[in-house]
Amino acid sequence: MNDLFERDEFEPSTAAARARVADVRPAAYARTRNALDGDVTRLSPYLTHGFITLPQALAGVLQRGPLPVDHKLVYEFAWREYFHHVWAHEGEGIFESLHEGVLPDAAYARELPRDIREGATGVPVIDQAVRTLYATGYLHNHARMWLASYVVHLRKVHWRAGADWLYGHLLDGDLASNHLSWQWVAGTGSHKPYLFNAENVERYAPAPWHSRSSVVDTDYDSLDRLARSPRAVPGGRGVPVAEPPLFATPPSALHAGFGAPAAAAVQGQAVRVLHAWDLADPGPAQAGQPGVAVFDAAFHRRWPWSARRWQFVGTRLQALAPAQRWWGEAAELLPALQAAATCSGTHSAHLGRAWKSLPWRDVPRLFQAPKSRAGSFSKFFSAATRGLRQAAELAVD
Numbered sequence: 001m002n003d004l005f006e007r008d009e010f011e012p013s014t015a016a017a018r019a020r021v022a023d024v025r026p027a028a029y030a031r032t033r034n035a036l037d038g039d040v041t042r043l044s045p046y047l048t049h050g051f052i053t054l055p056q057a058l059a060g061v062l063q064r065g066p067l068p069v070d071h072k073l074v075y076e077f078a079w080r081e082y083f084h085h086v087w088a089h090e091g092e093g094i095f096e097s098l099h100e101g102v103l104p105d106a107a108y109a110r111e112l113p114r115d116i117r118e119g120a121t122g123v124p125v126i127d128q129a130v131r132t133l134y135a136t137g138y139l140h141n142h143a144r145m146w147l148a149s150y151v152v153h154l155r156k157v158h159w160r161a162g163a164d165w166l167y168g169h170l171l172d173g174d175l176a177s178n179h180l181s182w183q184w185v186a187g188t189g190s191h192k193p194y195l196f197n198a199e200n201v202e203r204y205a206p207a208p209w210h211s212r213s214s215v216v217d218t219d220y221d222s223l224d225r226l227a228r229s230p231r232a233v234p235g236g237r238g239v240p241v242a243e244p245p246l247f248a249t250p251p252s253a254l255h256a257g258f259g260a261p262a263a264a265a266v267q268g269q270a271v272r273v274l275h276a277w278d279l280a281d282p283g284p285a286q287a288g289q290p291g292v293a294v295f296d297a298a299f300h301r302r303w304p305w306s307a308r309r310w311q312f313v314g315t316r317l318q319a320l321a322p323a324q325r326w327w328g329e330a331a332e333l334l335p336a337l338q339a340a341a342t343c344s345g346t347h348s349a350h351l352g353r354a355w356k357s358l359p360w361r362d363v364p365r366l367f368q369a370p371k372s373r374a375g376s377f378s379k380f381f382s383a384a385t386r387g388l389r390q391a392a393e394l395a396v397d
């Protein structure tokens, strides 16, 4: 494995998130963002887990100079909100194909083959991506697109199997961005399949990723024919790497800090309710309020995480809610919170419907989304930026 991504240590603090914002160089971003060693922000774990919001991130970037509203960075921020807009309208529907892709759903296998999970396909770009994912919990957007395209269009594995696997290993795993991006690559959420070849990899990735003489070393017409044929290309026999385990409960080192909900501990107090998607510093109104961290066991049974992600989230929650970290079903956690005089916090769509009963504030949005479901990203973006010229005219914080 090359050491291109070894520097990707994600420290679970808002100082680290702010430092990443301070490092953003918008002109270089726009010019180089497609390259694996390009000037991307690596903000995604912090955005997913609510260390910082998109309005705050953009405000930080704009402190160093104005940007037009259609700047590439603003545009990429908008993808995140677009996917959440689609999730808000489609709900559980995002976990099914939004429409038929190049082949019917039944043409794809429902399990991810072992050689892909073990980074042993023999196609360097794929095996490098899997190793980087397991080593860092982060992948550049282009690497995610290559991986998803290979899984779906060449190996004929259903996008859902790939999406569930990738979600578990990412530090920034976000159900809307992840599952809808897989659908975009698969062509079930877009109008054509995303395909790539060895030449494309050579343009944007370092030498160890180059994949000449492999199945992707061909032209786009041939790739399109492969994508439209129900026959999978054969798997590989490369050198395997162990897939890190996923955990539906916090691994033992962290588990010690979690307890059953304890109504008596919050009786009559004003508390800040924290969860994995709201890891921001306390707002002015919350200063001095005790934090209660809640983990909804049903969510984690359905969506297990890597030890790295548990560590990232768990360490931060330990700092924010040193005394009360509750683990249980929503039906136990919510009644215990009712003992508090008031509860403040920020909602996340990752928490189930039951959690809507708390008096949360909504996640602050940068873009004013259209009321009805936008049929495409470009429709969403034009509706949300109509009449605006400068990024500063968005809802920056």
Ligand SMILES: Cc1cc2nc3c(=O)[nH]c(=O)nc-3n(C[C@H](O)[C@H](O)[C@H](O)COP(=O)(O)OP(=O)(O)OC[C@H]3O[C@@H](n4cnc5c(N)ncnc54)[C@H](O)[C@@H]3O)c2cc1C
Residues within 6 Å of the ligand: 033, 040, 041, 042, 043, 044, 045, 047, 048, 076, 077, 078, 079, 080, 081, 083, 139, 140, 141, 142, 144, 145, 148, 166, 167, 170, 172, 173, 174, 175, 177, 178, 179, 181, 182, 185
């Ligand atoms: C198959 C696949 C799976 C993905 N899964 C996730 C996921 O689970 N969580 C996640 O946050 N992103 C996901 N993405 C989107 C994108 O790859 C990551 O947001 C991006 O690579 C994160 O790195 P960055 O912060 O350096 O991005 P930058 O390029 O620096 O972009 C800045 C921010 O803009 C947003 N953004 C940029 N590109 C996209 C995009 N295509 N879609 C949505 N938001 C975007 C992210 O919040 C990102 O942090 C996925 C993309 C693909 C193709």
